[in-house]
Amino acid sequence: MEYGLRAKPRQPAAFDAPQVGTFLHYLLEHVTADVLKRGGFAQVEETELRELTTYYIRRYMEQELRNFQGRGARFKYLFARLRNTAWAVVEQVAEEMRHSDFVPLEFELSFGDGGTLPAVVVSEPDAQLRIGGKVDRVDGWVKDGKLYLRVVDYKSGRKSFDLAAVRMGLDIQMLLYLFALQKEGAQHFGHEIEPAGVLYLPARDEILSAERNIPPEKLRREREKQLRRSGLLLSDPEVLQAMEHESLQEPHFLPVRVGKDGSISGSIASAARLGKLGRYVDKLVRQIGREVRQGNIDADPCCHSEEDSYCQYCDWAPACHFQDGRDGDHLRYILPVKPEEFWDELEREDEEGGDK
Template sequence: EGLYGKNFVSSVSRIESYYSCPFQHFASYGLGLQERMEFTLEAPSIGDLFHAALKWVSDEMNRTGKSWMELSKEQCWQLSRDAMEHITQMFFNRILLSTSRYHYIRRKLTQIVMRTIFALGKQATKSMFRPIAIEAAFGPGEQLPPLEIPLRHGNQMNLRGRIDRVDATEIDGRNYVRIVDYKSSSKQLDLTDVYYGISLQMLTYLDVAVEHAEEWIGFKADPAGVLYLHVHNPMIRTELELTEDLIEEEILKSYKMRGYLLDDPGVVMGMDAQLGKTSTVIPAALKTDGTFTKASKVLSTDDLQIVRKFVRQRHRQAGDGMLAGDARVYPYRLKDKMPCQYCSYRSVCQFDPTNPEQKYRHYESLNPEESLEKMRKDVNDDGHSS
């Protein structure tokens, strides 16, 4: 409490860091240790650049009244060049203007932005969902209030964050919201990671969007899903000679979003009007009888509610753990995944898995139904104890 305060502000990535390894969290957020900044372009900065470019394009579209659905390839090129021109002037000490090598990288990044804008335009032609907020910030002093997590002993954790994109639509008299997150690497939403607290961001953002829908967008809304979009420039590999249209179709497939959706065919068709046995837009498909295929990533309303409660429970447990002073060197290990691979604090923690006194926290691999079952149990047990 002395270090963080009885009433403190946290982010979802901070919570995920705590669940990855309590010492990593302590080193970063307690001791405030940071690596020395170097004048080089790393993956997180590239992610920031894509976010800034896509936000710039959205603002420009709003300012000029253009529709995503009507964007031509030439307009996408122009918008991406203008966005990069604008952003590179301010971005990371103008690194992209610093050497010929960085000028070349900047051209490559502009191509990625262009391709992504084009794919977003094509996706918009199939969808009833429209962006209602881009880079929507929540937290103290932001457009939306923080997500308040009550902790033990009257303490409180206030979550802040920034949601890449919130989309909404009305279907059969009900309003729905979904979250779209732009990632510079390909990412799936794995319910095992949600269960262990190492992937809470998207579902927390959906919770915030649903919680504040009325005051924010003027109506109550139900959750329709969470989706990741991979910002990239795809390489199409084929043995066949493809026409322009087929190439475009293949490119669009590579932008298919990943995540979880509400298991309501009417709502999901609102995200892809051409939804059939396959989809180039979302991780769902329909059988001939109109129900979802087994491979579809869908959750029932009840399960979405369970997941929402569970994620809040995880936040609360993390907040209590932080204030109880949990700073153990105790990284998780889930199959061959462990946080030490990308952690900056190895020279500080000196974690050595060959030392019998130090060990990983081994997480069992679960399938989606097993993860959901464990979440249901935890939520129910929590309800009984409170």
């Protein structure tokens, strides 16, 4: 309904999660772009960063929220509370970037008609599928003439990157754009491109439950835990170190772990595995394209459990009438998968070379 009919759900008057996400996106984009003009996060003092953040919060209030005209007291209260979250998110991004050689190269990079880059095109002998969209941020680092790119998505919800979902053909947009950049981005960026990974960056209104007299350092660690990124990164130690200087000893931001023997584990994959993942994503998109052309628009919702099914919160439920267990309606469960199982499966499929 959303993409076919371009229907829009009713908007409540409160400052809800999507609006929080829009505001935090706005703030991160503008503050980061300004900081880069001033030489990068390492050159900008904390007080300057606060001033800049305050400036853009005020600008958002004036321009986007028209100084709260027509808004109630609750809206104002929620927005005031959100300011503290906004500072924490911006400061965390600043802290991460101060410890990184990767630099934001693009914000809201769009693919498709009127976009910065052409649509992602999947060609079949008798048809062509064109995919448009945008990514929140693209960071890059140049090494030996190659530009390593990572795609960053600001997440206002609790969603994290999950191979089990990818296995079901879900949440593949960031990967799709990452591999599209590898294939088509050289001209735009002026370098041969190597995919360095995808990251979900939490940008949400997080209320921590902690004791009143919690020491500031402990509070910082707790917040750091809440704001830890998820994703999938190239396992090359040099690249990981460029992303976060301490990643091979004590990572704070990246979804990687360091063993006592110095071994690196977590959400990482070799270049060969990322290559296979790229082919898998391509296959998935072709399959989706074929199904759409064949007129298959069946309601086919996936979930981890009945309680977390998208149908519970779906704006279109009253029109869709999906009911698990009735006639042909069935929820598809996202079953957990261990990373090694996922990669083994992918490798088998890649060797067989067949379509999904």
